[in-house]
Amino acid sequence: MKTLTQYKHEIMWWMSRITIMLTSLFLSMTLAAQAYAAEIEMGSNGNLVFNPSELTVAAGDTVTFVNNDLPPHNVVFVNGHDELSHPDLNFVKGDTVEITFDEPGEYEFQCEPHAGAGMKGVIHVE
Numbered sequence: 001m002k003t004l005t006q007y008k009h010e011i012m013w014w015m016s017r018i019t020i021m022l023t024s025l026f027l028s029m030t031l032a033a034q035a036y037a038a039e040i041e042m043g044s045n046g047n048l049v050f051n052p053s054e055l056t057v058a059a060g061d062t063v064t065f066v067n068n069d070l071p072p073h074n075v076v077f078v079n080g081h082d083e084l085s086h087p088d089l090n091f092v093k094g095d096t097v098e099i100t101f102d103e104p105g106e107y108e109f110q111c112e113p114h115a116g117a118g119m120k121g122v123i124h125v126e
């Protein structure tokens with residue numbers, strides 16, 4: 001037979017386990033929510049545009065570029081930040097490119113084949 005003290009220890013053990021599990025669940029949910037910032041369509045409503053073409057996110061956020069209308073498109077940064085560019089042309093509707101912005105600043109970008117048509121945008125990272 002278990003003594004009262006043994007029951008108490010068992011209950012304490014389970015409570016600490018549950019606390020750890022709930023804490024890690026909560027942390028993973030908030031981290032996931034922070035990491036996901038926004039989506040930008042590449043080609044929208046039959047036009048050669050990024051939609052939205054201007055966006056403000058927090059440092060550390062990830063923006064997902066979704067290939068949409070009138071491909072091929074790419075994402076090339078024009079005022080520095082070459083390391084974030086994805087110059088490969090993307091031909092498949094629905095394909096995505098994820099870019100994480102770790103440093104605050106102004107990130108101007110364009111789609112190389114359609115820059116002349118005005119397919120440009122800017123992301124403000126705060």
Ligand SMILES: [Cu+2]
Nearest residue numbers: 072073111114
């Ligand atoms: Cu384009």
